[in-house]
Amino acid sequence: MWRHAVAQPDEPTSADLDAIEVEWPLIEAEIALVDAEIRILCADGAPSELDWRRLRRAEARVLREAADFIARTGIALWTEAA
Numbered sequence: 001m002w003r004h005a006v007a008q009p010d011e012p013t014s015a016d017l018d019a020i021e022v023e024w025p026l027i028e029a030e031i032a033l034v035d036a037e038i039r040i041l042c043a044d045g046a047p048s049e050l051d052w053r054r055l056r057r058a059e060a061r062v063l064r065e066a067a068d069f070i071a072r073t074g075i076a077l078w079t080e081a082a
Helices: 014-041 049-073
Strands: none
Touching (some): 014 049
């Protein structure tokens, strides 16, 4: 039986919820991007122009939200590997 050395709370803390709220617009944009990618992959026949437009808009939204997140928080979402 696995036993934790430190007891973990069953629910997120206020700080956890605040962090999620700050990042939520980016999370939502990334979910929309994945949805658009799935539509492209699962299209019957060739994807429609609407499917491609949805994908381009979702990509642009992720970039906007990522830039906004960095501007608001100063936290880099990715770093260059050294």
